[in-house]
Each structure stands twice: as C-alpha cells, then as structure tokens.
Amino acid sequence: MAGSSSGSCSLLLLVAAAAVLSLPSSFQPTAGFSRVMLNESQFVLQKPYDVPVNERYDPCGGVRRMWVFDTDKPFSTKHPGYPRTEIRVDKVYSSGVWQFEGDVYVPWGTSGASVMQIFGADKPHASTVMLPVYDGQLTYYHNLTMVVADRVYDRWIRLNVVHDVAAANVTVYVDGERRLEVPGHGGTEHYFKFGVYTQGLHNHSHRMEAHWRNVAIYTKPYA
Numbered sequence: 001m002a003g004s005s006s007g008s009c010s011l012l013l014l015v016a017a018a019a020v021l022s023l024p025s026s027f028q029p030t031a032g033f034s035r036v037m038l039n040e041s042q043f044v045l046q047k048p049y050d051v052p053v054n055e056r057y058d059p060c061g062g063v064r065r066m067w068v069f070d071t072d073k074p075f076s077t078k079h080p081g082y083p084r085t086e087i088r089v090d091k092v093y094s095s096g097v098w099q100f101e102g103d104v105y106v107p108w109g110t111s112g113a114s115v116m117q118i119f120g121a122d123k124p125h126a127s128t129v130m131l132p133v134y135d136g137q138l139t140y141y142h143n144l145t146m147v148v149a150d151r152v153y154d155r156w157i158r159l160n161v162v163h164d165v166a167a168a169n170v171t172v173y174v175d176g177e178r179r180l181e182v183p184g185h186g187g188t189e190h191y192f193k194f195g196v197y198t199q200g201l202h203n204h205s206h207r208m209e210a211h212w213r214n215v216a217i218y219t220k221p222y223a
C-alpha cells in the first residue's frame, strides 16, 4: 500500500514522519466499520498537466507529499479549474455510510487550499464537503467561523470524515474528537479526494503543500 519509493525523500520529511500521534484511546471513529481494500492503482493522482509527476508529488516511506503553485495549470486541458495536486480515491459509492481516514501534515505558510474533499453533490454544488486550510486553520469550505482544527501547521493531525449518504450528513473528527457535523449536498455518486486544491476565489499562498499518510476508507451499512 505504501507509495513507490522515489529516492528523493527529504531528510526533513523523514523527521516529520517520525512524529508520534497521540490519539485519545477512548474513541475510535472507525469502530463498527469495515475497511475497504484498495490497491495503489486506485489512488489516482491529478497534477498540473504540463509538469512531470515528480515535480509535484513525492511518495516516500508511506507519506504522500503533494504540492502545487497558484500559477500552475489545471490537471487537464479538457478540465479547466484551479491548480491542484490531488489524489482521487477510485472507489465510487452511492449508498451506505462511508468513512475517510488519514493523517495530514500541512507545512507552515500553506493557505487557501483544500486538503480533503468528498466529491459529488446536487447542483449548484460539486462537493459534499471541502476542508481548506486558511492561515493555519482547517475550516469548512471558506467559512472562517467554522474552524474544524486550529494551529494545524507543522504537525500531524488525524482526520476521520464520516458520510451517511441517505441521511445526507457528514461528521468530521480531528484526532478522534468530533469537530463538525454538517448536512450533505445530495448527489448520487461520491468519492474521496486528498492533497492540495487551490480555492481560487479566496486568498491563497503561492505554494500550497500537504503530506498524507495512513489513508484508508471504511464503510458500513445504514444503522
């Protein structure tokens, strides 16, 4: 499951990856869920179409490091959009309760980029949830009063995002603590994405970067 080694891992990254997560032992958001087995080909990278993969993506020792610049091209000439280096988890779901889990590390200075989203919604929405970082805060879309996690720079945080499709509700946990409950946005097909995706209408830094590890998908039937 670990990304292929690239030989270009920075020493800094190895130091960061060694940091130990201290999770509260009391509550596991994945309790009662079953893990969905994924192979590496289901982690589909989207990066600016005119640059080589290794100039925006560095998988190393189980950590997927992704970065993008606000001046970058979209991921496809046929799909105009804001710059992103983002992985689409190629597991589409349309019913049941689904959960995304992963550890994310956002280097100091990254701002105005979504690091995780659930794609799929009824128009005019395209996504069910987006979690961008603004000035060190992880927020719900660009609502700076809906802070999901504070002071996120330069540390690992564990994110669990639970989506009950039929009930159309989403719950976000940070380090095992419930931080957000929001309604879904409808839609019939959903999948998870993680990385960095520029939120073009709002302030962003020139360079946006996020590191992800231990990404896993879980599911369970409706209660």
Ligand SMILES: *[C@@H]1O[C@H](CO)[C@@H](O)[C@H](O)[C@H]1NC(C)=O
Residues within 6 Å of the ligand: 039, 041, 042
């Ligand atoms: C990965 O899993 C997908 C979905 O189950 C499957 O279609 C594909 O053949 C698998 N690829 C490899 C290389 O095992």
Ligand SMILES: *[C@@H]1O[C@H](CO)[C@@H](O)[C@H](O)[C@H]1NC(C)=O
Residues within 6 Å of the ligand: 143, 144, 145, 146
């Ligand atoms: C932002 O969140 C607050 C608190 O939930 C809410 O009252 C407000 O309407 C939201 N703003 C926007 C623009 O959605």
Ligand SMILES: *[C@@H]1O[C@H](CO)[C@@H](O)[C@H](O)[C@H]1NC(C)=O
Residues within 6 Å of the ligand: 164, 167, 168, 169, 170, 171, 181, 182, 223
């Ligand atoms: C989502 O909806 C289900 C089914 O109605 C309910 O059991 C669950 O508590 C809801 N979760 C949230 C976070 O509202």
Ligand SMILES: *[C@@H]1O[C@H](CO)[C@@H](O)[C@H](O)[C@H]1NC(C)=O
Residues within 6 Å of the ligand: 134, 142, 144, 202, 203
């Ligand atoms: C964008 O920057 C302006 C000026 O610094 C600030 O007032 C505004 O709150 C910022 N908006 C967001 C979404 O960060």
